[in-house]
């Protein structure tokens with residue numbers, strides 16, 4: 001009996017250690033990285049206005065950081081014929097975006113990648129779209145500041161704190177007023193009084 005109990009407790013300890021190690025390894029490899037903000041889609045009229053405000057043309061490359069169902073990159077490619085890349089950390093969103101790209105026949109222009117946006121080199125983009133949170137926009141500033149001068153950033157609802165927008169516009173959608181912020185690289189710091 002005593003021997004069975006020792007065997008059982010040894011077995012449980014091994015299972016516990018194995019699970020602990022697996023968790024540690026998956027965290028270390030980034031597999032357990034959760035979205036920093038949940039998926040809430042930007043209403044289509046706001047998507048359209050964001051791209052207009054950024055003056056997107058065929059020559060642009062649009063990155064949507066946290067692309068959700070891919071509506072912004074799909075709209076950019078369909079409307080302007082430009083290249084676009086959507087990044088999302090959530091595999092469900094990546095699957096939805098890929099389906100959206102396929103349904104709209106823009107596979108030649110749009111790529112979707114499962115990546116953490118805070119690990120990205122943004123120098124390949126000329127336009128960035130955001131619908132995240134003020135705190136996440138702030139965290140992105142060092143990456144944004146490395147983009148080519150003249151690149152544009154449009155953010156739905158949330159500003160980049162401490163930086164002067166070129167334009168702030170209100171857009172009506174679904175019976176609510178949404179705010180869109182436009183910035184140009186290099187970002188300009190707000191003066192102290194503001």
Ligand SMILES: C[S@@+](CC[C@H](N)C(=O)[O-])C[C@H]1O[C@@H](n2cnc3c(N)ncnc32)[C@H](O)[C@@H]1O
Pocket residue numbers: 034035036037038039040041042064065066067068069070071072087088089090093115116117118130131132156
């Ligand atoms: C509010 S939704 C915006 C979706 C889309 N851009 C739009 O405007 O319709 C935010 C998206 O960011 C993704 N996300 C959150 N944290 C992320 C991270 N660290 N890296 C990549 N994607 C992330 C979420 O999975 C979600 O799809």
